[in-house]
Amino acid sequence: MNIHFGLLLLNVGILDKPLMKAAAWVLAAAAAGLYICGSLVDVDLWWHIAVGRWIIHHQALPSVDLWNYYSSGEPWRAYSWTSEVLYAWLEQAYGMSGLLACKAALSVLLAVSLCWSFSLIARDAVVGCIIGIVATSACYAHFVLRPQTVTWILFALVLMLGELVRRNGVKAIYLFGVLLVFAAWANTHLSAIVGICYLLVWVANFRDRPLNLRPVLFVFLAAVLGTLMTPYAGGEWLTLLGKFTHPLTHRNIVEFRAATFADYPAAFLILFLILLLRLVHERPSALELPTLAAGCMLAYGSLAVLKFLPYGAIALCALIARYWSVTSETFVEPQLPGLGEALMKLRGAVARLPSVAIVVLALIVVAEKTIELSQEIVRPGAFPEGAVTFLQEHGLEEQVSNVFGDGGYLIYRFSSADGNARHKVVLDGRTNVNADRVVEAYQEALYGRSNWKAYLDFGSGVVLWRSKWPLASILEEHPDWCRVYFDGGVSSGWSVFVRMDKLSQFGDLEPSLCKAAKEKPV
Amino acid sequence: MKRVLLLVSTAFFTAAYICGPISDSEIWLHIALGRKILSSDAVPQTDLWNRFSSGQSWQPYSWMFDVIAASVWNCYAAAGMIVLKLVLAMLFVSVLMLCLVSLSESVFAGAVTAVVAAMASYAHFGLAPHVLGWVCFSLTIALAFQIRRQARLTPGSCIALAAVFAFWTNLHPSVLFGLIGLFSILCGKDKQSGSSRLWLCAAVCLGAITISPALLHGPAAVLTRLAESLAHRSMLVFQPASFDLYPVSFLILLLAVLFTLLHYHCARLGAAQLVALTFFVIVGMASITLLPFAVIYAASLIAWTLPQASSSIGAMANLSSAATNFERTLAKVPPAVAAGLLLLFFCLKVDGLLRLPLVSQAVPKAAADFVLESDLEGPILNSSVDGAYLIFRFSDESGNPTRLVSVDSRVEINDPRILALHDGASQGMATWREFFRRVQPKVVIWPTDTALSSILAASSSWCRATESEGWNVYLLVTVPTVPFSDCSSPQREGELN
Structure with a gap:
C-alpha cells in the first residue's frame, strides 16, 4: 500500500512553487524510505555499538581483537x-x-x-x-x-x-x-x-x-x-x-x-x-x-x-x-x-498529480509509519535478552557456547560502558575474526551432526542456543546436559543448557528442571 | 555417411557423459511397484506400502516404467539396470538431437544446441520416468513446430501426437507440460485455421491422455498435492533453484543466446511462445526438478529461430562470426578421428559403469539388512528419501510389503501432516517428539551425520543397534528382540563407566 502512496506522491515536474516542489520531492522520497524501515532487528548492530563505545572511551581505534575468546590479541x-x-x-x-x-x-x-x-x-x-x-x-x-x-x-x-x-x-x-x-x-x-x-x-x-x-x-x-x-x-x-x-x-x-x-x-x-x-x-x-x-x-x-x-x-x-x-x-x-x-x-x-495533495498524502504516510515505528522500537524476540539476563544473574557468562548470530549481542551485553569486554565470546558475527577451528566445529553443532560436541569443547559447559535448532533438541535428550532456561516456546526463543558436572558449581540452579524434561515419554 | 557417424558418436558421447552409476533411490520404489504389477497382472488401485496411507486409493502413474524396471531387475539385476540407464540416456540425447536438427534445419547448430541442452539436464538425469517425460516433451515440441510449418494437421501428425501423449500419460504426470508447450507453439497468427487446428490437437491429445489405467488420476493427483509438496522444502527436488547451480547457469546461457537471436529476429516468435517460456523458466526456477523442461523449451525456441537468423547472418555480427569460426574449427578435425575419440570415451565410460553400476552408499543397504536379519518388527521410522529403497527391501519378490514405511517420497499419497512433522524432525527441531508420537516407532533407520541421529544418540530412550555405511539403526530400549548389551546409548555407557 505504501509503495502506491509513494508512487502517487511524485509530482516534481508540475509543481509550480520551488518550495512546494522541494517539499513534495523530499516527502515522496521520505515516504518511500520509511516504507522499508522496520524495528531494530539486525544481530550485528550490537557488536558495532560495543566497538563504538570502546573507540569513544579510548579515543583510538583498536588494532587487535578484544572481544573474542579465541581471537583476542589477533590483529583486527x-x-x-x-x-x-x-x-x-x-x-x-x-x-x-x-x-x-x-x-x-x-x-x-x-x-x-x-x-x-x-x-x-x-x-x-x-x-x-x-x-x-x-x-x-x-x-x-x-x-x-x-x-x-x-x-x-x-x-x-x-x-x-x-x-x-x-x-x-x-x-x-x-x-x-x-x-x-x-x-x-x-x-x-x-x-x-x-x-x-x-x-x-x-x-x-x-x-x-x-x-x-x-x-x-x-x-x-x-x-x-x-x-x-x-x-x-x-x-x-x-x-x-x-x-x-x-x-x-x-x-x-x-x-x-x-x-x-x-x-x-x-x-x-x-x-x-x-x-x-x-x-x-x-x-x-x-x-x-x-x-x-x-x-x-x-x-x-x-x-x-x-x-x-x-x-x-x-x-x-x-x-x-x-x-x-x-x-x-x-x-x-x-x-x-x-x-x-x-x-x-x-x-x-x-507528473499530473496535484502537488498539495501529494504533500498531504506524504505527510500522512510519514506520520503513520512514525507511529508504527515508535510502537515497536526493537523487534520482540529478535535477541536473547531474557536468556542473557538469566546468564548474568547466575554468573554464567564466561565462555558461553553461542550461536554465530547471537555473538554480537553477547559482546554488547558482556561489555562495560567503556566497551571493554567483561567476558569474551566464543564466536561472533565478525567472519574475519573467528578462529577457523571454532567456525568448523560450530558448523557441526549448527546442523546437529555427529561431531556436535566439538564446538561445546570450546566453551565452559554453558550453552545459549535457539530452542528450535537441532543442538537444543540434542542437549535436551543428553543426560550430561541440563536445560536451565527456556523462553518463547519451541518455534522461537532461546534455551540455556549447563553441563551436569558444572551444575553443582552454581548453587542456585536446580537440576530438577532438566530431569523433568528427560523423563518425558517419547 | 561420415556426418551421420559423427552425429551418432556425439550422441553416444553425450549420453555417456550425463550417465553415472545408479544413485537415485527412487528406482527401488519403481522396481517394487513393477514387481507387484507383474505378479498380480494388474495395476494396483490402492497404496500398500505406506503405514499412514495404506489402503487409500492410489495408482502408480508410471506403471509402464515400473514394469520395465522390475523386469530388467528380475532378469539382469544391477548390470541390467545400468544398461537400461544408458539406453535411457541415449534415447533422450538422440531424440533431442533429432528434434533440434529438424527444427534448426542445420545438423551442426541442432547438434550443438542438443548437446548443451542435454548437459544442462545432467544434474537431474537419472534412471527415472521423468527422463521419458523429457523425451516426450522434446517430441511434442518438434511435432508442434512441424504442424505449424505444414499449416495443417495431417493424419500422420495426429497419430504421432496421440502416440506420444498416450505413451507419456502412462509414464509421468508431466504430460500437462506437454499440453502447454504444444498449445503455445500452435497459437499462430492465422487465427481462423489456427483455432480449428488447436481444437483438433486438443481433442487428440486429451483423448490420448485418457488411454491409461489411471485415466486422469496421475496428473490430477499430482496437481492437487503440488502446492502442498512445495511447502516441504526439505525434499531436494522441491527446492527452488539458486543462481549458483550448474543447470541454472546452462539455462541462463541458453536464454542469453535466445534473446540475442530474438534481438535480430523478434518476429520469429509470438507472444504465446514467450509467455510459455516465461512459465517454464519460472516453474523450473521455483522447483529444480522441473528445470529441464525450461531448458528443452528454450533450446527448441533457439533451434526454431536459427533458420531465419542464418538467412541474414551478416546482421548478427560477432555472434554469427563466432558460430561460423567454431564450425570451421571443428570441421578441420577428420570425422573418423573425432568419431573414434568420442566412441572411445563412450566405451571407457560404459566399462566403468559396468564395473560399478550402483552407488551403494546412496541407500541404507546395511541398515535394511540388519533389520531383516534381526527380524525386527515395526513400526519403522525412516526418512522420506530412504522410503523408496526401504519399500523395495521390505517387499517380497511379488512386491507385497512385509513391513510398512512411515514416510516415502510419493508426495501425492503421503499424509501431509506426517510429511510436515518429518521435515521438522529432519532438521532436528523440537517437534521431532510429535513425529515420533505419531509414528510410535520401535525401530528407526536414519542417516548417521544428521540432527535426528544425534538426538537419538543422545537420548537414553533409544540405543544405537548398528552403524554402517552412513546409516544408523536405533531401537527403543524396551524392544526385547535385541539384547540391551548390543545397543549403545548414553545411559548404557554411563552404567558401564
Whole structure:
C-alpha cells in the first residue's frame, strides 16, 4: 500500500512553487524510505555499538581483537568505525529510540540519494524518482541498521559523480567529491572496491576512438586516494584481501548464500533485468556494451551472494536511467511499441498529480509509519535478552557456547560502558575474526551432526542456543546436559543448557528442571 | 555417411557423459511397484506400502516404467539396470538431437544446441520416468513446430501426437507440460485455421491422455498435492533453484543466446511462445526438478529461430562470426578421428559403469539388512528419501510389503501432516517428539551425520543397534528382540563407566 502512496506522491515536474516542489520531492522520497524501515532487528548492530563505545572511551581505534575468546590479541581493524561511533553515541544519548531514529533517517537518506542520483542520470526528475523509489523498495529485505547500508547511498552518489564527469569532463569539484565519497566509504565498509570498479566503467566513454583514459585515470586516483584516508592509512585493503573469499566459504550464513527465485529482492532484480533487456533490445546502441556487461555482471554476482543484491539493483536502475537519458527524445512508438508508450503514460500520470495533495498524502504516510515505528522500537524476540539476563544473574557468562548470530549481542551485553569486554565470546558475527577451528566445529553443532560436541569443547559447559535448532533438541535428550532456561516456546526463543558436572558449581540452579524434561515419554 | 557417424558418436558421447552409476533411490520404489504389477497382472488401485496411507486409493502413474524396471531387475539385476540407464540416456540425447536438427534445419547448430541442452539436464538425469517425460516433451515440441510449418494437421501428425501423449500419460504426470508447450507453439497468427487446428490437437491429445489405467488420476493427483509438496522444502527436488547451480547457469546461457537471436529476429516468435517460456523458466526456477523442461523449451525456441537468423547472418555480427569460426574449427578435425575419440570415451565410460553400476552408499543397504536379519518388527521410522529403497527391501519378490514405511517420497499419497512433522524432525527441531508420537516407532533407520541421529544418540530412550555405511539403526530400549548389551546409548555407557 505504501509503495502506491509513494508512487502517487511524485509530482516534481508540475509543481509550480520551488518550495512546494522541494517539499513534495523530499516527502515522496521520505515516504518511500520509511516504507522499508522496520524495528531494530539486525544481530550485528550490537557488536558495532560495543566497538563504538570502546573507540569513544579510548579515543583510538583498536588494532587487535578484544572481544573474542579465541581471537583476542589477533590483529583486527574496526573498518566501520564511523558507523560504530555514531551508533554508540546515539545509544548512549538516546537509547534504542535514538538508534531507531538513525535507522529511519538512513532509510530516508537512501531513498533521497537514489531519487536524486537517478533523476540526474536520467535528466528527468519524475522518471528518476520513480526508478529511485522502486530501487529503494528492492532494498527492503536487506535494509537494517548497519554500515553496509550506508554504502548503498555512497554507491548512488558515486554513480551520480561518475555521470557528471562523463558529461562535463574532469573537474576539480567532481574529483574532490569522488575523493570524499570514497574516504567515507573506506571508513564505513570494506566494499569500496565494488564502487571503484563500477565507477571506472561508468565514467569511460567507450564510443570514443581511441578511448579517452584521462577521466578514468583521474577518477581512479581520486577514488584510491580516498580509500587511503582512514585511521589505518588504507590498511582496510589488506583486510579485504584476507576476507575476499568469505562470501564463498561461509555459505551457511544467510547473507552469503546464493539468491533463489523465491527471494523478494531477487524478483526485483530480475524485473529490472527484463526491463533493461527489453529496452536494449529496441535500442542496442543506447548503452555501450562494456557498461551494460559490467551492470549485468554485478547483477549476476549479487545473485550469487545475497548480501550484494542491493548493489546489483542500484546498478541496473542506473543503467535504465542512463538509457532514458539517451533515448527520451524519441522514447515513443515506433521505437518502443507498447512498453515505451506505457512508460510515457506512467510518467505523464505521475507528473499530473496535484502537488498539495501529494504533500498531504506524504505527510500522512510519514506520520503513520512514525507511529508504527515508535510502537515497536526493537523487534520482540529478535535477541536473547531474557536468556542473557538469566546468564548474568547466575554468573554464567564466561565462555558461553553461542550461536554465530547471537555473538554480537553477547559482546554488547558482556561489555562495560567503556566497551571493554567483561567476558569474551566464543564466536561472533565478525567472519574475519573467528578462529577457523571454532567456525568448523560450530558448523557441526549448527546442523546437529555427529561431531556436535566439538564446538561445546570450546566453551565452559554453558550453552545459549535457539530452542528450535537441532543442538537444543540434542542437549535436551543428553543426560550430561541440563536445560536451565527456556523462553518463547519451541518455534522461537532461546534455551540455556549447563553441563551436569558444572551444575553443582552454581548453587542456585536446580537440576530438577532438566530431569523433568528427560523423563518425558517419547 | 561420415556426418551421420559423427552425429551418432556425439550422441553416444553425450549420453555417456550425463550417465553415472545408479544413485537415485527412487528406482527401488519403481522396481517394487513393477514387481507387484507383474505378479498380480494388474495395476494396483490402492497404496500398500505406506503405514499412514495404506489402503487409500492410489495408482502408480508410471506403471509402464515400473514394469520395465522390475523386469530388467528380475532378469539382469544391477548390470541390467545400468544398461537400461544408458539406453535411457541415449534415447533422450538422440531424440533431442533429432528434434533440434529438424527444427534448426542445420545438423551442426541442432547438434550443438542438443548437446548443451542435454548437459544442462545432467544434474537431474537419472534412471527415472521423468527422463521419458523429457523425451516426450522434446517430441511434442518438434511435432508442434512441424504442424505449424505444414499449416495443417495431417493424419500422420495426429497419430504421432496421440502416440506420444498416450505413451507419456502412462509414464509421468508431466504430460500437462506437454499440453502447454504444444498449445503455445500452435497459437499462430492465422487465427481462423489456427483455432480449428488447436481444437483438433486438443481433442487428440486429451483423448490420448485418457488411454491409461489411471485415466486422469496421475496428473490430477499430482496437481492437487503440488502446492502442498512445495511447502516441504526439505525434499531436494522441491527446492527452488539458486543462481549458483550448474543447470541454472546452462539455462541462463541458453536464454542469453535466445534473446540475442530474438534481438535480430523478434518476429520469429509470438507472444504465446514467450509467455510459455516465461512459465517454464519460472516453474523450473521455483522447483529444480522441473528445470529441464525450461531448458528443452528454450533450446527448441533457439533451434526454431536459427533458420531465419542464418538467412541474414551478416546482421548478427560477432555472434554469427563466432558460430561460423567454431564450425570451421571443428570441421578441420577428420570425422573418423573425432568419431573414434568420442566412441572411445563412450566405451571407457560404459566399462566403468559396468564395473560399478550402483552407488551403494546412496541407500541404507546395511541398515535394511540388519533389520531383516534381526527380524525386527515395526513400526519403522525412516526418512522420506530412504522410503523408496526401504519399500523395495521390505517387499517380497511379488512386491507385497512385509513391513510398512512411515514416510516415502510419493508426495501425492503421503499424509501431509506426517510429511510436515518429518521435515521438522529432519532438521532436528523440537517437534521431532510429535513425529515420533505419531509414528510410535520401535525401530528407526536414519542417516548417521544428521540432527535426528544425534538426538537419538543422545537420548537414553533409544540405543544405537548398528552403524554402517552412513546409516544408523536405533531401537527403543524396551524392544526385547535385541539384547540391551548390543545397543549403545548414553545411559548404557554411563552404567558401564
